[in-house]
Amino acid sequence: MEGVKFWRKPLDWEMIQVTRGRVHIFEDRCKGCGYCIAYCPRDVLSFTDRFNRKGYHVPSALKEEECVNCHFCEIICPDFAIYSEEIPQPKEIEL
Amino acid sequence: MKSVHPYDELLRTDRIPHIWCPGCGIGTAFSSMLAAIKESALPLEDFAVVSGIGCTGRVAGYLKLDSFHTTHGRALPFATGLKLGNPRLNVVTFSGDGDLFAIGGNHFIHAARRNIDLAVFCVNNFNYGMTGGQVAPTTPYGAKTATTPMGNDEWPFNLPLLAYAVGAVYVARWTTLHVRRLTDAIREVFDRRGFRFIEILAPCPTAYGRRNRMKAPLDVLKYFEARVRVRHDADPAEAQIDLESPIVVGKFVDRKRPTFLDLWSKRYAPDEDEEVHVA
Ligand code: SF4
Ligand code: SF4
Numbered sequence: 001m002e003g004v005k006f007w008r009k010p011l012d013w014e015m016i017q018v019t020r021g022r023v024h025i026f027e028d029r030c031k032g033c034g035y036c037i038a039y040c041p042r043d044v045l046s047f048t049d050r051f052n053r054k055g056y057h058v059p060s061a062l063k064e065e066e067c068v069n070c071h072f073c074e075i076i077c078p079d080f081a082i083y084s085e086e087i088p089q090p091k092e093i094e095l
Numbered sequence: 096m097k098s099v100h101p102y103d104e105l106l107r108t109d110r111i112p113h114i115w116c117p118g119c120g121i122g123t124a125f126s127s128m129l130a131a132i133k134e135s136a137l138p139l140e141d142f143a144v145v146s147g148i149g150c151t152g153r154v155a156g157y158l159k160l161d162s163f164h165t166t167h168g169r170a171l172p173f174a175t176g177l178k179l180g181n182p183r184l185n186v187v188t189f190s191g192d193g194d195l196f197a198i199g200g201n202h203f204i205h206a207a208r209r210n211i212d213l214a215v216f217c218v219n220n221f222n223y224g225m226t227g228g229q230v231a232p233t234t235p236y237g238a239k240t241a242t243t244p245m246g247n248d249e250w251p252f253n254l255p256l257l258a259y260a261v262g263a264v265y266v267a268r269w270t271t272l273h274v275r276r277l278t279d280a281i282r283e284v285f286d287r288r289g290f291r292f293i294e295i296l297a298p299c300p301t302a303y304g305r306r307n308r309m310k311a312p313l314d315v316l317k318y319f320e321a322r323v324r325v326r327h328d329a330d331p332a333e334a335q336i337d338l339e340s341p342i343v344v345g346k347f348v349d350r351k352r353p354t355f356l357d358l359w360s361k362r363y364a365p366d367e368d369e370e371v372h373v374a
Contacts, residue, residue: 024098029111033118033312039272056117075130075274078122080100080111 021069021084023061029081032056036073036082042066045073102129105139107159114153118312120297121151121191123271124218125158127295128189130274131281132160137185144187145174147199150225150299151191151218168198171206174213182356185285186212192219192233196252200232207261207290209355214284215263215292219254220299228302237338239306254294256331259348264289266348268334270296270319273344280346289354296342 023044030052037045037059044067045059052058059082061067067084074083100106106129115122132142144162146155147170155164165173170190178186188195195203195217206213221238223229228241233254237246258266265287269277277295284291298304298315309315319342326333327345334343353361360367 024100026100031112031117035118035123035313035316038313038316071130072274074101075126075278076123076271077126078115078119078271079113080102080106080122080126083100083102 019069020065020087020089021067022064022087023067023073023082023084025059025061026081027052027058028054029079030056030058030077031079031081032058033078034059035076035078039076040073041070042068101133102126105129105132105159107157110157113157115150116299116301118298118300118315119150119224120220120271120295120299120315121154121218123274124151124216124277124295124297125154125189127271127274127277128187128216128281130278131285134278135282135285137285141183141185142187143174143177143184144189145170145177146188147190147194149191149194149223150220151189152194154189168194168200168202170194171199171202171211171213171215175206175209175211178212179356182212186214188213188215190217191224192217192221192254193223193231196254196257197232203257204261207258207263207292210262210264210289210352212288212354212356213290214281215290216281216295217254217292218295218297220297220303221251222299222303224299224302228299228306233336235336235338238303240303241306244306251336253331253335255292255334255347258292258294259331262290262352263292263348264350264352265291265293265346266331267292267346268294268296268344270316270323270342270344271298272316272319272323273325276325287349289352296344 044063046062048060069084069086142160146152148167155162170188174186174188219233222231222240230240230243233251234247255266267280300312304315322342324341325345329343331347
């Protein structure tokens with residue numbers, strides 16, 4: 001990219017780019033099974049004192065910044081109640 | 096900002112939340128199929144999804160694609176008719192173990208024998224969930240159900256072995272804990288032709304888990320986690336499920352065999368539009 005200069009580009013520059021994600025939770029659809037909490041590889045989600053209108057214990061993204069947008073919670077959730085999306089990251093750093 | 100779930104475009108959202116119990120694996124199996132459909136980028140108008148009766152049968156009612164909710168056990172005859180009537184369709188059958196292997200067992204045998212070009216996904220939750228958790232042809236020996244409170248004294252079907260023996264060209268088994276592999280397998284199945292079968296082991300915490308010391312939904316997934324062994328190309332004869340041995344999952348069979356339509360058109364319409372029928 002024009003105007004971007006690296007003093008030194010790390011050899012593993014491409015590899016260490018960790019995708020960052022953000023989870024969205026539809027509390028009204030959730031039935032509190034806890035699958036997303038138990039199997040999120042980054043322990044992003046936890047139960048708190050939040051319950052939905054039907055009385056189901058819903059997850060909260062307490063460690064939101066840990067999410068790597070792997071979509072695991074999105075697919076394992078039996079209720080279409082959670083999904084993740086990528087937070088676009090700047091590819092290069094201006095020095 | 097109001098966000099939209101990425102699968103909503105494939106769902107009749109006015110019917111969501113669905114009726115399945117908390118932690119029911121049918122929802123996860125369904126969501127894997129939706130993920131695979133989205134990833135496959137196949138034209139949505141070519142999909143036709145057929146299900147029979149039972150908890151899993153309700154998938155047809157939640158899906159915003161052409162879908163049929165057929166009579167009990169008859170998903171495969173309907174699907175066969177659809178495929179033969181319009182060979183361009185990508186016909187999928189998504190149903191439960193009771194529907195496909197108890198009342199519908201004979202249809203399964205013959206659809207696979209004829210090698211009808213169908214993708215068949217069977218959610219196996221080891222019992223008849225909808226009617227209160229009665230013993231099914233897939234209930235493991237010794238397992239407790241509403242009608243076998245002291246333990247089941249029948250041997251269950253080994254579904255991958257059955258599918259292989261009657262001619263399925265693709266046979267795999269995954270659980271709803273293996274959502275990645277399951278989604279990849281479903282996508283792979285969409286790329287194959289012929290009678291393709293995936294058994295999806297799924298929790299039914301309410302009717303089956305509760306009677307077998309797995310009351311919470313997570314207990315069933317933890318049980319899968321502890322018991323499952325991934326063994327691709329394993330002999331389907333080793334895929335028998337019981338309460339003691341490891342549960343073998345993986346892709347067991349991936350072979351080629353001319354479909355019924357291939358053979359039929361070779362005889363009766365040798366000059367017709369080859370693309371439809373030829374691999
Ligand atoms: S997308 Fe992956 S990392 Fe992010 S919350 Fe879901 S399971 Fe955890
Ligand atoms: S997996 Fe889905 S239904 Fe279960 S607790 Fe998480 S968001 Fe709720």
